[in-house]
Amino acid sequence: xxxxxxxxxxxxxxxxxxxxxxxxxxxxxxxxxxxxxxxxxxxxxxxxxxxxxxxxxxxxxxxxxxxxxxxxxxxxxxxxxxxxxxxxxxxxxxxxxxxxxxxxxxxxxxxxxxxxxxxxxxxxxxxxxxxxxxxxxxxxxxxxxxxxxxxxxxxxxxxxxxxxxxxxxxxxxxxxxxxxxxxxxxxxxxxxxxxxxxxxxxxxxxxxxxxxxxxxxxxxxxxxxxxxxxxxxxxxxxxxxxxxxxxxxxxxxxxxxxxxxxxxxxxxxxxxxxxxxxxxxxx
Amino acid sequence: xxxxxxxxxxxxxxxxxxxxxxxxxxxxxxxxxxxxxxxxxxxxxxxxxxxxxxxxxxxxxxxxxxxxxxxxxxxxxxxxxxxxxxxxxxxxxxxxxxxxxxxxxxxxxxxxxxxxxxxxxxxxxxxxxxxxxxxxxxxxxxxxxxxxxxxxxxxxxxxxxxxxxxxxxxxxxxxxxxxxxxxxxxxxxxxxxxxxxxxxxxxxxxxxxxxxxxxxxxxxxxxxxxxxxxxxxxxxxxxxxxxxxxxxxxxxxxxxxxxxxxxxxxxxxxxxxxxxxxxxxxxxxxxxxx
Numbered sequence: 001x002x003x004x005x006x007x008x009x010x011x012x013x014x015x016x017x018x019x020x021x022x023x024x025x026x027x028x029x030x031x032x033x034x035x036x037x038x039x040x041x042x043x044x045x046x047x048x049x050x051x052x053x054x055x056x057x058x059x060x061x062x063x064x065x066x067x068x069x070x071x072x073x074x075x076x077x078x079x080x081x082x083x084x085x086x087x088x089x090x091x092x093x094x095x096x097x098x099x100x101x102x103x104x105x106x107x108x109x110x111x112x113x114x115x116x117x118x119x120x121x122x123x124x125x126x127x128x129x130x131x132x133x134x135x136x137x138x139x140x141x142x143x144x145x146x147x148x149x150x151x152x153x154x155x156x157x158x159x160x161x162x163x164x165x166x167x168x169x170x171x172x173x174x175x176x177x178x179x180x181x182x183x184x185x186x187x188x189x190x191x192x193x194x195x196x197x198x199x200x201x202x203x204x205x206x207x208x209x210x211x212x213x214x215x216x217x218x219x220x221x222x223x224x225x226x227x228x229x230x231x232x233x234x235x236x237x238x239x240x241x242x243x244x245x246x247x248x249x250x251x252x253x254x255x256x257x258x259x260x261x262x263x264x265x266x267x268x269x270x271x272x273x274x275x276x277x278x279x280x281x282x283x
Numbered sequence: 284x285x286x287x288x289x290x291x292x293x294x295x296x297x298x299x300x301x302x303x304x305x306x307x308x309x310x311x312x313x314x315x316x317x318x319x320x321x322x323x324x325x326x327x328x329x330x331x332x333x334x335x336x337x338x339x340x341x342x343x344x345x346x347x348x349x350x351x352x353x354x355x356x357x358x359x360x361x362x363x364x365x366x367x368x369x370x371x372x373x374x375x376x377x378x379x380x381x382x383x384x385x386x387x388x389x390x391x392x393x394x395x396x397x398x399x400x401x402x403x404x405x406x407x408x409x410x411x412x413x414x415x416x417x418x419x420x421x422x423x424x425x426x427x428x429x430x431x432x433x434x435x436x437x438x439x440x441x442x443x444x445x446x447x448x449x450x451x452x453x454x455x456x457x458x459x460x461x462x463x464x465x466x467x468x469x470x471x472x473x474x475x476x477x478x479x480x481x482x483x484x485x486x487x488x489x490x491x492x493x494x495x496x497x498x499x500x501x502x503x504x505x506x507x508x509x510x511x512x513x514x515x516x517x518x519x520x521x522x523x524x525x526x527x528x529x530x531x532x533x534x535x536x537x538x539x540x541x542x543x544x545x546x547x548x549x550x551x552x553x554x555x556x557x558x559x560x561x562x563x564x565x566x567x568x569x570x571x572x573x
Contacts, residue, residue, distance in 0.1 A: 072457060102459035114457070116450040118514075118570060119443070126440070127447050128458050133440075135460070137468055140439030141432055147440065199459065 011085060012203050012235045013048035013071070018080030020066055020259075040066050041077070042259030048203070050085075053229060053236040055246050055267065058256035059280055064239045065111060067256070068205050072108050073098035086202060107201035111208045111239075113188045115195075117181025121172055124180045124191060125158040126151070128198035154198075161197045164231075165224055166190070186217035193224045197232070204228060206238040210245050218242070222249055243271060243281070255280065288415040292487060294527045295422035296480050299429045301507045301519035303476040306433060308505065309513025309570055310442060311469045312449040313363075317374035318504045320381035321351050321474040323496025325481020327385065330398050330491065332482075340404035340412065344482055351478030352471045359470040363463055378501050385493035397492030401485050418487050425483060429476050434516050436472070445469055446514075449570070506551050510558060512568015521567040526551070 020041035028034040040063040048054050056064050069075035071082055073096050082093040086105055093101055102108070116124050131154075134140065134147035162173045172191065175183065180191060189209065196204050209225065210218045222245065228234040240246050246253060246267045253270040255263035257280070263273045270276055277283040300322065307313040328350040332343035362373040385392050392398070403413035412421050436442050444465050447455040455462050485491045503526065511522020529550065533543040563571035 074453065074456075097461070098453075098456040099459050099461045102457055108457040110454070110457075114451050114454040116447050116454065118450050119446055123443050123446070127443050127455075127460075130459075132460070135440045135444055135465075137436060137441050137472060140441040141435050144435070144439075151440070195458075 010050045011047045012050040013046075013237070014081075014083045014085065014090075015044060015046040015067075015071075016081045016083075018044045018067075018070065018082065019078045020063070020070060020075065021078055039259050041070070044080070044256075044260055046254060046261050048235060048237050049252060050235050051229065051233060052251040053225065053238065053249050054252045054254070055250035056237065056239045056254050056256055057241065057246065057270070057276075057280065062256045063259045064256055065207055068108070068207055068239065070094075071101075071205060072106065073101040084203070102199070102201075105200065105202040107196045107199050107204040107234075109192045109196060109204065109206045109209060111211065113185075113192050115180045115188050115192055117179065119180060120177050121180050121183070121191060122155070122158070122176040125161070125176075125195060125198055126154045128195040129154050129157070130198065130200040157198065161194055165194055165197070165227060166220070186213040189213055189217065190220060190224070193221065196228070201234055203235045203237065206236060208239050208241065210240065210242050218245065225249055247271070285415055288419050290527060290531060292415070292418050292422045292483075294524055295419075295426040296483050296487075297504075297507060297523035297527050298426040298520050299480040299483070300477055300504050301511060301523045302426075302429050302433050302516060303473045303480075304504055304508045305513055305516075305519040306436065306445070306469050306473045308508050309515075309518065309568065310437060310445040310449060311466055313466060313469070314371050314505070315374040315470075315473075316371060316498070316501050316505065317358075317377040317381075318473075318477055319496045319498070319501035320378045321355060321477040322481050322484070322500065322504070323381060323385055323491075323493065324354055325351050325478030326485035326491045326496065327392060327398075327481075328478065329482035329485045330401055333402055333404055333486065334398075340406050343404055344479060347478040347482045348475040351481070352475040355471045355474030356467065359467045360463075363466045363470060375498075378498055382493055382497050385496065392493070395492060395494075397490055399490045401489045401491065403489075404482075404486050412486070418483075422483050422487070425479055429479065430516055430520070433476075437516065441465075441468070503551070506555055508565075510551070510554050510565055512565025512570075514564070514568050514570025518565050518568030522565065525566065 018041050019039060021037045021039045023035050024038045026034055026036045044067065058064050066075060070077045071093060073093065077094055083090045084093050084104065084106065091104060116127065131150065133150045139147050159173060162170050166172060171187065172194065180188065183191060193209065209221050213221065225236055226249065228236055250267045253265065253267040254261045255270050255273065255276050263270050263276055300318065304318050307315050325347050328347045329343060332338040332346045338346060358377055362370060365373050386394050388394065403411045405411045412418060444455065444460050448462050448465060452462050507522040507526040508519050510525055511520065512518025530543055530547045533546055534540070538546060558565055
């Protein structure tokens with residue numbers, strides 16, 4: 001890890017000695033039921049370079065999503081430190097609630113979309129805006145004019161995002177008044193990504209952004225991820241199982257096994273690693 | 284004619300109860316069984332404001348709203364940290380506690396004897412609101428005001444966050460919104476307006492006792508919201524009209540009062556089961572409760 005720090009001196013996220021355990025029920029050697037402490041994250045060290053696309057790969061149950069949940073504040077780590085270097089001042093993330101972590105600039109896209117299905121495409125986007133103006137009951141009842149002005153600005157912002165990401169004639173603007181739950185799975189995935197552009201995030205965590213979508217949508221997802229880096233300067237940290245996608249977009253890659261990072265480097269290096277080939281790629 | 288006016292006044296009271304409850308149940312997916320407790324707290328605070336403090340109407344309404352809001356705030360923080368079924372149980376516990384306090388704190392509430400002779404409130408300290416027509420106007424104004432305010436809340440960025448919580452609380456958190464703060468707002472606003480229903484009821488009937496605010500009443504309010512439908516304003520309004528008019532219709536069909544009361548409960552029960560299966564969004568709602 002110290003060698004890697006020489007290579008990258010601008011780190012946006014630094015994770016040191018993080019442990020997370022669960023108690024699980026097992027049958028012991030004597031054939032009796034017993035509780036066993038199981039470490040899903042086991043003394044893990046990791047860093048994410050600023051302004052790059054970093055990928056995290058590993059088998060099912062390796063602890064990748066749990067690690068994302070710890071970074072997002074949805075799960076508490078047992079021990080260790082997770083430090084987010086927003087600008088100059090480092091911020092310790094452990095113990096912060098998820099909404100505060102989002103407000104300081106860490107966005108999240110989930111493996112299972114987590115869009116709002118009974119709300120319109122429009123409302124899905126507007127709810128993701130970085131500005132929370134108008135969301136207090138007082139403003140909603142008494143300051144309707146200034147709230148309406150802010151809403152108009154949000155809608156403009158949303159239209160620009162859709163146009164920028166998906167072109168002038170995009171299905172999202174046309175379907176803005178449709179319920180998000182009525183979109184296809186691939187479109188919901190793209191909506192989840194587009195939603196991140198409404199916030200002011202310096203780092204986004206993408207959990208398997210190309211899982212379960214067709215090749216055409218994969219290309220659109222990759223286009224959006226590249227735009228995050230190029231146009232917004234956002235750092236991307238993603239979990240990915242598609243090796244083609246990994247080689248296509250990622251600058252760096254970490255391999256996770258049994259709660260630890262066991263290989264780090266360029267995607268080519270990691271895919272070429274003997275342990276990765278044997279235990280993950282099955283080669 | 285007086286009978287019809289009475290029905291309309293009761294509908295107005297129930298519209299306030301159901302529209303307020305909808306902010307929790309239909310907009311935020313918080314199933315509360317404690318709404319009748321706030322209804323009762325509002326009614327008893329109204330008695331205190333009018334009979335002890337001798338407040339005119341508007342200060343009495345403000346005191347009732349502030350009182351119910353404050354009590355709801357005190358219980359909101361611990362209960363709203365609970366999720367799903369645990370929140371329902373916590374509100375059920377609160378409902379039972381408030382009923383027990385109202386029933387047994389005889390020195391203050393007169394317990395099961397109730398409080399008779401609640402005076403008609405005075406508008407601006409001069410014009411007394413008494414009689415059916417003034418109460419019709421008073422209850423109508425208050426229910427329309429409630430509808431207007433909740434319509435604004437639902438169709439605002441505030442309402443949008445509540446809908447977000449209803450759909451996916453984790454997504455709301457990951458977008459930088461403090462879900463607990465929004466749920467507390469919804470709980471407090473809902474309770475404050477239910478307090479208004481309490482003051483109208485107490486002064487209109489001029490007698491209150493704890494049995495008007497027991498668990499049956501809490502379930503009744505919830506049933507009205509679910510039958511009418513949630514997620515918009517129209518549903519709870521239709522629900523209020525339905526539950527107030529239904530027993531009156533049964534009376535017209537010729538059922539004796541004693542049977543009609545029990546039949547009413549059975550019909551509500553079957554209606555709820557039927558709606559859950561065949562029309563989960565209720566008569567006029569737009570959201571299907573999960």
